[in-house]
Amino acid sequence: MSDEPIPNASSLGVLVPTQTELEEIFSTDPDELTDAQIDRVIAAFEAKATEWAKDEAAGKKQAAVPKLEGSAKDVLAALGLGKKS
Amino acid sequence: MKPELLSNSSFTTDRYRVQFAWDSVSRDYILTCPRKYQLAIRQGWQPKHTALPLQFGLAFHELMEHFHKRRATGYSKLNALRQGVREALHLGNELGPDPKGYRTRESLLRAFIWYHLNYWNDPTQTVILANGKAAVELSFRYEAPGITAPDGTPYLFTGHLDRLATFGGKVYAPDYKTTQQTISADWFSKYRMDDQMSGYDFGVRVTYGPETAGVLVDGIQLAVTFTRFQRGFALRTEAQRDEWMWDTIRWIKLAEEFAVAEVDLGHTQWPMNRKACHHYGGCMFLEVCEKHPSVRQQWLEREFEQRPWDPLKVR
Numbered sequence: 001m002s003d004e005p006i007p008n009a010s011s012l013g014v015l016v017p018t019q020t021e022l023e024e025i026f027s028t029d030p031d032e033l034t035d036a037q038i039d040r041v042i043a044a045f046e047a048k049a050t051e052w053a054k055d056e057a058a059g060k061k062q063a064a065v066p067k068l069e070g071s072a073k074d075v076l077a078a079l080g081l082g083k084k085s
Numbered sequence: 086m087k088p089e090l091l092s093n094s095s096f097t098t099d100r101y102r103v104q105f106a107w108d109s110v111s112r113d114y115i116l117t118c119p120r121k122y123q124l125a126i127r128q129g130w131q132p133k134h135t136a137l138p139l140q141f142g143l144a145f146h147e148l149m150e151h152f153h154k155r156r157a158t159g160y161s162k163l164n165a166l167r168q169g170v171r172e173a174l175h176l177g178n179e180l181g182p183d184p185k186g187y188r189t190r191e192s193l194l195r196a197f198i199w200y201h202l203n204y205w206n207d208p209t210q211t212v213i214l215a216n217g218k219a220a221v222e223l224s225f226r227y228e229a230p231g232i233t234a235p236d237g238t239p240y241l242f243t244g245h246l247d248r249l250a251t252f253g254g255k256v257y258a259p260d261y262k263t264t265q266q267t268i269s270a271d272w273f274s275k276y277r278m279d280d281q282m283s284g285y286d287f288g289v290r291v292t293y294g295p296e297t298a299g300v301l302v303d304g305i306q307l308a309v310t311f312t313r314f315q316r317g318f319a320l321r322t323e324a325q326r327d328e329w330m331w332d333t334i335r336w337i338k339l340a341e342e343f344a345v346a347e348v349d350l351g352h353t354q355w356p357m358n359r360k361a362c363h364h365y366g367g368c369m370f371l372e373v374c375e376k377h378p379s380v381r382q383q384w385l386e387r388e389f390e391q392r393p394w395d396p397l398k399v400r
Contacts, residue, residue, distance in 0.1 A: 030174035038167045045198040052311045
């Protein structure tokens with residue numbers, strides 16, 4: 001176990017790079033990269049991980065909604081939709 | 086087919102040139118197809134270019150090995166991660182092209198960084214050996230019970246373990262497995278009878294003591310836009326261990342039988358297992374075996390190169 005904080009832009013004190021900035025870092029010789037530049041790479045991937053985790057949680061939540069059964073008319077009615085005659 | 090046998094310290098030096106040191110790679114070939122074993126191990130033919138999944142898996146293993154070694158020598162988690170990112174950029178630049186986008190520089194970086202974010206407070210802890218070194222990338226070898234090669238050389242089992250780690254008070258041998266498949270109970274179930282895992286399980290107990298609990302499978306699902314992680318176990322009962330050893334000895338003796346027949350009887354073409362030709366996307370030697378025997382050597386030389394696989398070589 002470790003008491004080191006999980007690295008992200010805030011704990012590393014860097015800005016999440018734009019895709020262009022990230023490509024610039026990638027095109028540099030890795031041995032020439034400073035710790036600050038490496039931290040921006042970590043921050044970029046951490047941001048993507050957080051975003052993906054949110055999307056996945058949302059996807060699971062959506063998938064957890066019980067399916068409505070019955071005719072199309074019943075389903076629309078249950079959702080408060082459908083033509084009102 | 087002209088059997089060209091290269092120098093290999095895992096083979097006996099008598100006229101039969103029998104492989105006496107066996108690892109999971111060698112076993113995989115003989116279990117799959119004797120002809121495949123003959124070409125890949127006995128004759129040492131390997132594709133000129135390493136397949137991308139293998140290249141990617143090796144790169145990930147290397148990153149993890151170095152990370153754990155650095156941690157054991159006092160690096161903070163963040164500094165070990167930073168150094169790993171530098172290495173991942175180097176290794177990622179060396180990967181072959183992947184038009185589908187599963188195994189790229191970005192997915193290697195993502196797998197490495199996300200793995201550590203996911204397991205930042207990892208309950209598994211690398212074992213520190215009596216010599217003070219981290220139990221990372223360990224080699225083992227032990228004698229197979231009761232069998233020798235025709236020249237009297239004892240047969241050996243050899244292997245490499247990613248690391249030894251404690252988890253829940255027990256010692257496990259974790260092994261990283263990257264896959265494009267969704268990791269589920271079904272995906273882990275394939276390791277219940279897996280030969281490589283049985284070999285690790287046996288090897289780790291023989292080498293590091295019977296208190297070791299088995300193999301922890303660190304599953305890493307590679308997708309185009311994400312990487313997912315899950316852990317499972319490949320555990321064996323004593324009865325399964327005994328059966329694995331008995332089966333494996335018989336397979337090794339079968340390979341010996343083919344090697345002896347090649348020399349004594351001139352049976353230079355080991356039998357093909359035609360049921361395995363199309364497994365896992367197709368055998369790498371499929372195009373060779375499909376050809377007339379008289380032109381197979383030319384095909385081998387065109388598509389492959391001889392790089393002996395030596396299980397006694399310490400990595």
